Amino acid sequence: QVHLQESGPGLVKPSETLSLTCTVSGGPLNSNYWAWVRQSPGGGLEWIGYIYYRGDTSYNPPLKSRVTISLDPAKKQFSLSLRSVTTADTAVYYCARRSPWSAFALDVWGQGTTVTVSS
Amino acid sequence: IQLTQSPSSVSASVGDRVTITCRASQAIGNWLAWYQQKPGKAPRLLIHSASTLQSGVPSRFSGNGSETDFSLIISGLQPEDFATYYCHQTNSFPFGGGTKVEIK
Numbered sequence A: 001q002v003h004l005q006e007s008g009p010g011l012v013k014p015s016e017t018l019s020l021t022c023t024v025s026g027g028p029l030n031s032n033y034w035a036w037v038r039q040s041p042g043g044g045l046e047w048i049g050y051i052y053y054r055g056d057t058s059y060n061p062p063l064k065s066r067v068t069i070s071l072d073p074a075k076k077q078f079s080l081s082l083r084s085v086t087t088a089d090t091a092v093y094y095c096a097r098r099s100p101w102s103a104f105a106l107d108v109w110g111q112g113t114t115v116t117v118s119s
Numbered sequence B: 001i002q003l004t005q006s007p008s009s010v011s012a013s014v015g016d017r018v019t020i021t022c023r024a025s026q027a028i029g030n031w032l033a034w035y036q037q038k039p040g041k042a043p044r045l046l047i048h049s050a051s052t053l054q055s056g057v058p059s060r061f062s063g064n065g066s067e068t069d070f071s072l073i074i075s076g077l078q079p080e081d082f083a084t085y086y087c088h089q090t091n092s093f094p095f096g097g098g099t100k101v102e103i104k
Helices: A061-066
Strands: A003-007 A018-025 A033-039 A045-052 A057-059 A067-072 A077-082 A091-098 A106-109 A113-117 B003-006 B009-012 B017-024 B032-037 B044-048 B061-066 B069-075 B084-089 B099-103
Touching (some): A018 A113, A033 A067, A045 A077, A057 A061, A057 A067, A106 B044, B003 B084, B017 B032, B032 B061
Parallel strands (some): B009 B099
Antiparallel strands (some): A003 A018, A091 A113, B084 B099
């Protein structure tokens, strides 16, 4: 059974870069897309973007200029980098698998990690 | 493309039939999924392709619709179903705004 686990700092200063990693266990990276989604306090879900196992990426347009998602197949990890953060980027960040076998729905999720942007 | 869910919240009792709708601003075929989220937990995939039940999800959950109008139906609400539900266009980015199912 595939399991995802987010890791990274829980506190980031304004204007700095938020960096998170998701470790995949129990299944392959191949043939899947790997995604980041966030949820602001009391808010709804917001796509950040995703990366295909071959390295192709797609980002949500409002965040595109600040986001990079990368993949490390050897470590079975994928990562999120969000630059120039503000307090509006305070959220729970989830990594998830976007599977072609479920019509590209997000069928496996990490537990989420809370990131607070504050000085 | 925007996804508009209604209602934003609904109060219901155990055993009730609950219907949540999701309207897309443009036709999206059947590229629609539904998720359930409980407080402090990650979302859980219930349905993909508008009507395909994800493995392990109880059969009281069902979905229908295509193009612009979709519904999630819970037939016989159970205590563990009180949660927030989101629709999602799976071949693009948008999520719906969510529907909170509360205890009446």
